[in-house]
Every structure is written in structure tokens, then in C-alpha cells.
Amino acid sequence: MNETNKRKFPSWPQFGEEEKAALMDVYDQNRLAFSNAKDWQTKGTARISLEEEFARFHDCKFGIAVTSGTAALMVALRAVGVEKGDEVIVQSYMCIADTEAIIQAGAVPVFCDIDPANCGLNLESVEACITAKTKAIIAIHFGGYMIDMDRLSAIAEKHNVKIVEDASLATGSVWNGRKVGSSSLITIFSFGTDKLLTVGEGGIVITNDAALADKCQSLRNSGNYARIDDSLAENRALAEFTDIEQIGWNFRMPEAPAALGLVGLHKLPLQIQKRHENGRYLDQKLSAIEGLQPLVCSESQTLQSQGLYIFKINEKLFGCDKESFIKRMNAEGIPALYGYHNPIYKYSVFRKENAYKHIFHKYAEAACSQCVWFSHSILLGSKDDMDAIAAAARKIKCEIGGCK
Ligand SMILES: Cc1ncc(COP(=O)(O)O)c(C=O)c1O
Known part of the structure; x- marks a missing residue:
């Protein structure tokens, strides 16, 4: 280990x-x-x-x-x-x-x-x-x-x-x-x-x-x-x-x-501040890795409480798909999550109805195959924890031959 x-x-x-x-x-x-x-x-x-x-x-x-x-x-x-x-x-x-x-x-x-x-x-x-x-x-x-x-x-x-x-x-x-x-x-x-x-x-x-x-x-x-x-x-x-x-x-x-x-409400302000700071730090770390792209926290948003931390993996640029990336991250001890497998209109309860049969949302579909999630609690960790997340992602990229 x-x-x-x-x-x-x-x-x-x-x-x-x-x-x-x-x-x-x-x-x-x-x-x-x-x-x-x-x-x-x-x-x-x-x-x-x-x-x-x-x-x-x-x-x-x-x-x-x-x-x-x-x-x-x-x-x-x-x-x-x-x-x-x-x-x-x-x-x-x-x-x-x-x-x-x-x-x-x-x-x-x-x-x-x-x-x-x-x-x-x-x-x-x-x-x-x-x-x-x-x-x-x-x-x-x-x-x-x-x-x-x-x-x-x-x-x-x-x-x-x-x-x-x-x-x-x-x-x-x-x-x-x-x-x-x-x-x-x-x-x-x-x-x-x-x-x-x-x-x-x-x-x-x-x-x-x-x-x-x-x-x-x-x-x-x-x-x-x-x-x-x-x-x-x-x-x-x-x-x-x-x-x-x-x-x-x-x-x-x-x-x-x-x-x-x-x-919980009394504890919230400090937690939010920490999540925001760690979130922006992780943004920098992950965006430095080719093929990984954090979601955009708008400049207008001065405090992001991070109900989730989300970044995208580009299969071609990174070198593997989301599923195997998550498996490898988990094996490295990093609790990355898959998130939604499908947009809502693909659930069988809606597929039966004509109105929803022919919908195709290109960005929602792409999010299902690209977005990797972290629980917000991960962002209550230390800077060292954030470094470890980025280090694991970089290690995986090198192992699959994607390091320059
Ligand atoms: C954005 C959002 N809205 C609403 C809900 C529904 O909340 P609840 O599970 O408390 O009914 C959730 C639950 O995950 C959610 O993430």
C-alpha cells in the first residue's frame, strides 16, 4: 500500500x-x-x-x-x-x-x-x-x-x-x-x-x-x-x-x-470558506494535468460552498475513460465518484412516453461520460490532501503512458 x-x-x-x-x-x-x-x-x-x-x-x-x-x-x-x-x-x-x-x-x-x-x-x-x-x-x-x-x-x-x-x-x-x-x-x-x-x-x-x-x-x-x-x-x-x-x-x-x-448552521461559515479555498486550489492543480478540466466557478461567485467538487475527464487527451479513471483513483485511495450514468429522460419511466423518446442533450450526455465528482467533505481536508488527489491523477496518467 x-x-x-x-x-x-x-x-x-x-x-x-x-x-x-x-x-x-x-x-x-x-x-x-x-x-x-x-x-x-x-x-x-x-x-x-x-x-x-x-x-x-x-x-x-x-x-x-x-x-x-x-x-x-x-x-x-x-x-x-x-x-x-x-x-x-x-x-x-x-x-x-x-x-x-x-x-x-x-x-x-x-x-x-x-x-x-x-x-x-x-x-x-x-x-x-x-x-x-x-x-x-x-x-x-x-x-x-x-x-x-x-x-x-x-x-x-x-x-x-x-x-x-x-x-x-x-x-x-x-x-x-x-x-x-x-x-x-x-x-x-x-x-x-x-x-x-x-x-x-x-x-x-x-x-x-x-x-x-x-x-x-x-x-x-x-x-x-x-x-x-x-x-x-x-x-x-x-x-x-x-x-x-x-x-x-x-x-x-x-x-x-x-x-x-x-x-450545523453555526459550523457552516468556516466549512464553506475552507471548501471554497480548497476547491480553487484543486482547480489549479487538476487543470495543470492534460485531459482534466474542473467545472468553471464564475469570477462573480466569490464563495462556492461546493455541494460537490466536479471535474471532467477528456478520454482522448487523458488516455483512459471515466470508468477506468475512477477505478484507478479509488485503488489509489482517492474517493472519486461516478455521478449520474444517464440524463433523466433516459430512465425507463420516461422512455415509455413519446414526448421523451427522442430527446438528446449533447452536454448532459457528455457530462454523464466525463464528469467526475468528489463529495464536499473531501474539500474539508488539508492542502496536502488536495495535493494527493492531483498526484494520484498524474500518476495514473503516467502509468497509462500519457506523461510528457
Ligand atoms: C440539487 C438537489 N435538489 C433537491 C434534492 C432533493 O432533496 P431530498 O433528497 O432532501 O429530498 C437533492 C438531493 O440530492 C439535490 O441534490
């Missing part, structure tokens, strides 16, 4: 004594969840603190914590008015969650291609997908590599289409001095096990729009009336059980995950 494959990269999640104490506090106070009108606005609950602090961390006014990122998407899509028969645009190089949320809203997912530079929305492809039925676009900052929301917003405004921002992989990222989500209508985050802020399973919607926040509160709370505005506090108990204005879900986040989320 050589030096690299003895190396221990940081694992995830990194729970310790603080998380244990937060969970014990929930247990000691015998408060697992809040569900009735008086309780769900009780100040001092972990869920409400998480909602307030997470929203504030993103320079937003309101947060609505839910049980998963998918639940957050379902709430956000309904809140912006997506209904049966509407079309919603989503990129095809992506996990299935966003597409499922669209379908659960009764709408039709319309797949668009990605931008090869950052694996986010390809704006030309977005415009080509817009029809009279388009109600919304889901804007994903894939791997945390932020897309230009100003350009996307201009397109959305021109066509009178809403944007739901999915920043699940970009928590705390900054673009031209603005926190992700701070200038958007509505933004969602996943707090799943592998996410930058994890509570096990969970998610949140943030917005600056009070009416939209109210609607989200109600949707995640089985359609119950649930105002954020404290001046209505006295009416709340009365309002409970008196009326349901819309059909929602029980997506209420319980106290234990919220308590974990609060601890």
Missing part, C-alpha cells in the same frame, strides 16, 4: 458533542414536534430558530422548514402557482427529486440541456423550451457552481415565468456580494444526509415575500392557517380547526432534526 491509499479523507456527517447535546436537549424537554396552532408559533423551538437563522444567513426574511428537499420543492412549486397541466423546465443532468416534485404538482417536466461550463441550466436551451404552457423554471446551482441568475431572471421576466431556485448544493454561496437566494422569489435547500447542512432528512424554503411565506407555511402544515406575522398571534388559536383554504401536506420538520440543523 502506498502513501496515498493509506490517507483518510474527512467523512460526512461530522457530528460530535454539540449535536449530541442538542439532541439531548430535545429529549430532556420532551418536545419532539409542534403541530397545533398555538405550538407551531411557540418562540424558542428549534424549528423556528432554524427557520429564522437559516433565512437570515441567506439575507432572506422567511424560512419554512420541511421534511426533505423534495418536500421543499413540492411546497415551492405549489406556492408559485404551478398547477395541473402546466409545464416546468428542469435540466436533464440532475437527480430525480426536482422532476418528481413537478410531476407531484400535476405538471409536466420539460427537460433542457446544461451549460457544459458549470452543469447548470443552458440558457439557450431554456429559451427553446419555453411555450405558452410554461409556468416555472427550476434553477439548480449544480455542485454549487452558481448560474447567472440575472440572465435567467431576464429570460423569465420576458416570458412571464416564475423561477424556483434549488440551492441544495450551494448553501451559503455568494454571487457578486449577494447570498444565494437573497434576490430570488423563492429558494429551496435539501438538508439530506449528504448535503452541506445535514439533519438526516430535511429541507427548507426561503423567501422575502410574506404572502408566499404564508402560503408555504400553510402548505407544509396540511393547509392549516399559519401566519408568520406575530400581530395575528391571538387569532391563531381561533383559526385552527376553523377552516382549510387549500390542500397541503404534513411536511412539518420535527424538533430533533431542527436542533441538529442549528448546530
Whole structure:
């Protein structure tokens, strides 16, 4: 065994004594969840603190914590008015969650291609997908590599289409001095096990729009009336059980995950800074190797929280394909990941439908065969760890005869 494959990269999640104490506090106070009108606005609950602090961390006014990122998407899509028969645009190089949320809203997912530079929305492809039925676009900052929301917003405004921002992989990222989500209508985050802020399973919607926040509160709370505005506090108990204005879900986040989320949120700024710095360092190291090309972190993005670190392998220039590269990296003790094998439209559930049978997205297909991923926890390692990743890639290139 050589030096690299003895190396221990940081694992995830990194729970310790603080998380244990937060969970014990929930247990000691015998408060697992809040569900009735008086309780769900009780100040001092972990869920409400998480909602307030997470929203504030993103320079937003309101947060609505839910049980998963998918639940957050379902709430956000309904809140912006997506209904049966509407079309919603989503990129095809992506996990299935966003597409499922669209379908659960009764709408039709319309797949668009990605931008090869950052694996986010390809704006030309977005415009080509817009029809009279388009109600919304889901804007994903894939791997945390932020897309230009100003350009996307201009397109959305021109066509009178809403944007739901999915920043699940970009928590705390900054673009031209603005926190992700701070200038958007509505933004969602996943707090799943592998996410930058994890509570096990969970998610949140943030917005600056009070009416939209109210609607989200109600949707995640089985359609119950649930105002954020404290001046209505006295009416709340009365309002409970008196009326349901819309059909929602029980997506209420319980106290234990919220308590974990609060601890994680306090640790986040230092982690994000470290990931950003290691990410840019690794960019330099890997781009110096012929045939490897990191995704582009835009100059406008001053903080990249790196929900994933991604680089591309060019089979011809590097000398081997992605699959054998990953196997060799893993044998060197470097936990490189394959990522998606196929764009979403190739899954059998969509192949059956005519509308999806003939789609071919050249950039999404290329990403499947070229993009290599690292979990964000790898970027919590030392500079020496980053050097070891680059050294292993260089070693592989030499072994297959590609060294100059
Ligand atoms: C960008 C993005 N959005 C949404 C989701 C769905 O989140 P969850 O798994 O919490 O439902 C994920 C999950 O991997 C994701 O990566």
C-alpha cells in the first residue's frame, strides 16, 4: 500500500458533542414536534430558530422548514402557482427529486440541456423550451457552481415565468456580494444526509415575500392557517380547526432534526470558506494535468460552498475513460465518484412516453461520460490532501503512458 491509499479523507456527517447535546436537549424537554396552532408559533423551538437563522444567513426574511428537499420543492412549486397541466423546465443532468416534485404538482417536466461550463441550466436551451404552457423554471446551482441568475431572471421576466431556485448544493454561496437566494422569489435547500447542512432528512424554503411565506407555511402544515406575522398571534388559536383554504401536506420538520440543523448552521461559515479555498486550489492543480478540466466557478461567485467538487475527464487527451479513471483513483485511495450514468429522460419511466423518446442533450450526455465528482467533505481536508488527489491523477496518467 502506498502513501496515498493509506490517507483518510474527512467523512460526512461530522457530528460530535454539540449535536449530541442538542439532541439531548430535545429529549430532556420532551418536545419532539409542534403541530397545533398555538405550538407551531411557540418562540424558542428549534424549528423556528432554524427557520429564522437559516433565512437570515441567506439575507432572506422567511424560512419554512420541511421534511426533505423534495418536500421543499413540492411546497415551492405549489406556492408559485404551478398547477395541473402546466409545464416546468428542469435540466436533464440532475437527480430525480426536482422532476418528481413537478410531476407531484400535476405538471409536466420539460427537460433542457446544461451549460457544459458549470452543469447548470443552458440558457439557450431554456429559451427553446419555453411555450405558452410554461409556468416555472427550476434553477439548480449544480455542485454549487452558481448560474447567472440575472440572465435567467431576464429570460423569465420576458416570458412571464416564475423561477424556483434549488440551492441544495450551494448553501451559503455568494454571487457578486449577494447570498444565494437573497434576490430570488423563492429558494429551496435539501438538508439530506449528504448535503452541506445535514439533519438526516430535511429541507427548507426561503423567501422575502410574506404572502408566499404564508402560503408555504400553510402548505407544509396540511393547509392549516399559519401566519408568520406575530400581530395575528391571538387569532391563531381561533383559526385552527376553523377552516382549510387549500390542500397541503404534513411536511412539518420535527424538533430533533431542527436542533441538529442549528448546530450545523453555526459550523457552516468556516466549512464553506475552507471548501471554497480548497476547491480553487484543486482547480489549479487538476487543470495543470492534460485531459482534466474542473467545472468553471464564475469570477462573480466569490464563495462556492461546493455541494460537490466536479471535474471532467477528456478520454482522448487523458488516455483512459471515466470508468477506468475512477477505478484507478479509488485503488489509489482517492474517493472519486461516478455521478449520474444517464440524463433523466433516459430512465425507463420516461422512455415509455413519446414526448421523451427522442430527446438528446449533447452536454448532459457528455457530462454523464466525463464528469467526475468528489463529495464536499473531501474539500474539508488539508492542502496536502488536495495535493494527493492531483498526484494520484498524474500518476495514473503516467502509468497509462500519457506523461510528457
Ligand atoms: C440539487 C438537489 N435538489 C433537491 C434534492 C432533493 O432533496 P431530498 O433528497 O432532501 O429530498 C437533492 C438531493 O440530492 C439535490 O441534490
